[in-house]
Amino acid sequence: xxxxxQLEEVQLVGSQRDRLISLSLQVHRGERVALLGPSGxxxxxxxxxxxxxxxxxxxxxxxxGRSLQQRNRRQRCEIGTLWQDLRLIEELSVGQNINAGxxxxxxxxxxxxxxxxxxxxxxxLQCLRQAGLEPQVLGSEGLDRPVKxxxxxxxxxxxxxxxxxxxxxxxxxxxxxxxxxxxxxxEVLDRLLERDADGSLAYGAEAVMVSLHRPxxxxxxxxxxxxxxxxxxxxxxxRAVTPGELQDLYAL
Amino acid sequence: xxxxxxxxxxxxVLPALAxxxxxxxxxxxxxxxxxxxxxxxxxxxxxxxxDPLLLKALLRALQVTLAxxxxxxxxxxxxxxxLGCFASERLMQTWRWPTWPAWILRRSLxxxxxxxxxxxxxxxxxxxxxxxxxxxAAITIPYAALxxxxxxxxxxxxxxxxxxxxxxxxxxxxxxxxxxxxxxxGTVLMSYGGYRLECALRSATLLGVFGLGGLGTDLQLSxxxxxxxxxxxxxxxLGLLSVSLEILLTLWRRQSHKAQAGQRRLCLFLAGVxxxxxxxxxxxxxxxxxxGSVVWQGxxxxxxxxxxxxxxxxxxxxxxxxxxxxxVLAAGIAVGLxxxxxxxxxxxxxxxxxxxxxxxxxxxxxxxTVLLLLLSNRPTLAxxxxxxxxxxxxxxxxxxxxxxxxxxADQQQAMGALGASARLSWLYGLFTPRxxxxxxYGAYRSDVILRETVVVGLIGGSGLGWQLLExxxxxxxxxxxxxxxxxxxxxxxxxxLNDQCRDRWLQS
Numbered sequence: 001x002x003x004x005x006q007l008e009e010v011q012l013v014g015s016q017r018d019r020l021i022s023l024s025l026q027v028h029r030g031e032r033v034a035l036l037g038p039s040g041x042x043x044x045x046x047x048x049x050x051x052x053x054x055x056x057x058x059x060x061x062x063x064x065g066r067s068l069q070q071r072n073r074r075q076r077c078e079i080g081t082l083w084q085d086l087r088l089i090e091e092l093s094v095g096q097n098i099n100a101g102x103x104x105x106x107x108x109x110x111x112x113x114x115x116x117x118x119x120x121x122x123x124x125l126q127c128l129r130q131a132g133l134e135p136q137v138l139g140s141e142g143l144d145r146p147v148k149x150x151x152x153x154x155x156x157x158x159x160x161x162x163x164x165x166x167x168x169x170x171x172x173x174x175x176x177x178x179x180x181x182x183x184x185x186x187e188v189l190d191r192l193l194e195r196d197a198d199g200s201l202a203y204g205a206e207a208v209m210v211s212l213h214r215p216x217x218x219x220x221x222x223x224x225x226x227x228x229x230x231x232x233x234x235x236x237x238x239r240a241v242t243p244g245e246l247q248d249l250y251a252l
Numbered sequence: 253x254x255x256x257x258x259x260x261x262x263x264x265v266l267p268a269l270a271x272x273x274x275x276x277x278x279x280x281x282x283x284x285x286x287x288x289x290x291x292x293x294x295x296x297x298x299x300x301x302x303d304p305l306l307l308k309a310l311l312r313a314l315q316v317t318l319a320x321x322x323x324x325x326x327x328x329x330x331x332x333x334x335l336g337c338f339a340s341e342r343l344m345q346t347w348r349w350p351t352w353p354a355w356i357l358r359r360s361l362x363x364x365x366x367x368x369x370x371x372x373x374x375x376x377x378x379x380x381x382x383x384x385x386x387x388x389a390a391i392t393i394p395y396a397a398l399x400x401x402x403x404x405x406x407x408x409x410x411x412x413x414x415x416x417x418x419x420x421x422x423x424x425x426x427x428x429x430x431x432x433x434x435x436x437x438g439t440v441l442m443s444y445g446g447y448r449l450e451c452a453l454r455s456a457t458l459l460g461v462f463g464l465g466g467l468g469t470d471l472q473l474s475x476x477x478x479x480x481x482x483x484x485x486x487x488x489x490l491g492l493l494s495v496s497l498e499i500l501l502t503l504w505r506r507q508s509h510k511a512q513a514g515q516r517r518l519c520l521f522l523a524g525v526x527x528x529x530x531x532x533x534x535x536x537x538x539x540x541x542x543x544g545s546v547v548w549q550g551x552x553x554x555x556x557x558x559x560x561x562x563x564x565x566x567x568x569x570x571x572x573x574x575x576x577x578x579x580v581l582a583a584g585i586a587v588g589l590x591x592x593x594x595x596x597x598x599x600x601x602x603x604x605x606x607x608x609x610x611x612x613x614x615x616x617x618x619x620x621t622v623l624l625l626l627l628s629n630r631p632t633l634a635x636x637x638x639x640x641x642x643x644x645x646x647x648x649x650x651x652x653x654x655x656x657x658x659x660x661a662d663q664q665q666a667m668g669a670l671g672a673s674a675r676l677s678w679l680y681g682l683f684t685p686r687x688x689x690x691x692x693y694g695a696y697r698s699d700v701i702l703r704e705t706v707v708v709g710l711i712g713g714s715g716l717g718w719q720l721l722e723x724x725x726x727x728x729x730x731x732x733x734x735x736x737x738x739x740x741x742x743x744x745x746x747x748x749l750n751d752q753c754r755d756r757w758l759q760s
Contacts, residue, residue: 076668115259
């Protein structure tokens with residue numbers, strides 16, 4: 001498998017929670033990676049370094065063999081993030097939020113037009129369905145429904161739809177199951193990990209990395225990365241991770 | 253494609269389109285000689301006159317303006333709070349008084365509120381003669397009515413449960429009100445009261461431009477005689493005072509927002525208001541010792557038949573159309589320009605430049621901008637709209653900055669991580685979350701602009717303002733009264749319309 005993302009000796013010095021120490025890892029094409037670790041282990045920091053929100057003080061982050069800092073706007077669109085707090089824009093409608101997923105490929109006139117009316121409602125509806133939300137649920141307002149009037153589960157689907165609309169090559173999902181009931185959580189995870197018959201991810205991405213607090217779900221993934229105190233403790237195929245290792249990971 | 257259903261950020265940026273017809277008209281009207289005068293004006297900004305005699309005179313005039321502003325501000329706050337309490341139906345119910353006087357008082361306050369301080373100034377000038385207290389009264393009357401409205405609205409919007417709990421416990425009504433309402437109302441008073449002080453300083457300068465004394469008069473005389481270096485000496489002094497005041501108020505506001513500001517802080521503010529009033533009045537008396545006492549010059553009571561006759565003579569359609577057009581264009585520029593300017597170049601250095609531009613725009617009273625533009629242009633409605641729009645754009649620019657400072661960077665980062673450019677990250681991640689609040693301010697500002705059309709109308713030769721000046725100059729009192737009535741009516745209608753929009757935007 002060829003390497004999509006490569007981190008070499010990455011060092012991030014921030015607050016207690018924003019800390020990564022000599023971190024090296026690779027993510028390959030076609031992989032579904034589970035990122036485990038107790039709270040404050042550095043999972044969100046790692047995702048922020050990968051999506052370019054945090055810049056490490058040392059080390060290199062290579063995306064398709066090129067330094068992350070050298071990526072242009074179009075290449076930045078290749079990494080999509082499903083944030084833990086979703087980061088939907090409360091003041092906009094469902095359709096406008098989903099369309100925000102393609103801002104990286106559009107100019108100012110398109111962005112302004114999207115604030116006037118929902119552009120391209122068909123792709124938005126398609127992404128919404130792909131995220132598991134039938135448009136009928138939104139009532140007569142449909143895509144024009146303000147995001148602030150959605151339930152927690154519906155908001156999660158809209159964030160997922162925005163991610164699908166972005167069509168990223170690598171998906172980073174930061175604790176996407178944290179505040180969901182078990183049924184919705186299972187469905188969201190299905191959507192993120194679903195594969196086509198040819199083995200590629202159903203929504204077109206080449207790899208996905210999901211951070212979670214549920215060691216019982218690692219069998220759904222190909223590989224497990226586990227962090228503690230900013231250090232990488234486990235980097236192994238999912239089937240090779242033992243219950244003992246997981247216990248050690250969460251032990252105080 | 254679905255029907256357009258503009259979101260709050262689009263509604264905030266699109267009004268900037270008003271700039272197009274205004275700029276086309278203004279640029280087409282520029283004459284060659286005017287460019288030279290403008291260059292002289294701009295170069296004088298870096299070479300203001302430092303003549304000690306002039307500076308002494310300007311400093312004295314600045315003190316007069318500040319004293320007028322302090323006295324007017326203090327009086328309007330005290331009166332406004334009292335009137336606001338008596339106009340509050342909730343307070344009347346608490347005190348077991350009938351609520352109909354509160355209703356009548358609330359309706360009656362609409363008239364003084366809807367008439368701009370300049371009109372009050374010119375009217376009082378006619379009936380009381382030239383006296384420093386005319387300017388103070390002109391500021392106090394509409395400001396007190398405005399403060400009363402805000403105070404009453406806030407009082408009636410408060411959760412009554414705490415007050416009811418105290419009353420049921422047997423507390424006397426006045427003590428219960430002070431205990432239950434003062435924490436929330438204290439914050440309102442300190443925040444809104446501070447803002448009104450800035451407005452009072454602007455109004456005192458503006459009244460001076462129309463001959464009521466202080467720095468405004470000196471600025472206007474310097475401009476009319478094309479003494480740009482003298483003009484800039486005055487502007488820089490005024491700028492220094494405004495910036496100092498703004499910094500003090502910002503520091504005060506930041507402290508007040510820290511929840512546990514407490515009752516001691518409120519008492520301190522109230523004491524400051526009273527001291528400001530006493531200082532302002534004493535200062536005025538010291539600076540202008542020969543002003544004598546106010547003498548009522550007399551004004552005949554209007555006759556209904558003559559009022560009707562005066563109303564029939566006026567070209568209402570044209571006057572109202574021009575006033576509304578002036579308002580729409582100026583409000584479009586004021587609301588739309590600050591976010592548009594930030595959107596085009598969302599960088600830190602550009603923001604610093606913009607802040608300086610907005611500060612300058614706030615500083616120069618709109619009639620002076622009109623006079624400046626008229627140096628190189630012929631009088632048109634577009635000139636008035638540009639002057640009014642830029643001045644109020646200065647106020648909106650600062651409000652926008654304050655709004656954006658309260659927004660966390662998370663959304664903007666999320667947009668950046670999506671690959672959006674800095675411009676689009678600013679638009680979607682930073683501006684959009686704050687746009688409903690900004691629009692609500694914009695709706696309030698449009699009310700102010702409608703009232704202020706009188707200021708540029710007087711100079712720009714358009715709308716009800718111009719007609720009002722004509723009638724005032726010819727002592728045609730019947731027409732003056734009819735026009736003031738019409739102005740009040742349009743302003744109240746505009747206020748009602750904007751209230752509807754504001755509620756919708758804040759709830760959406």
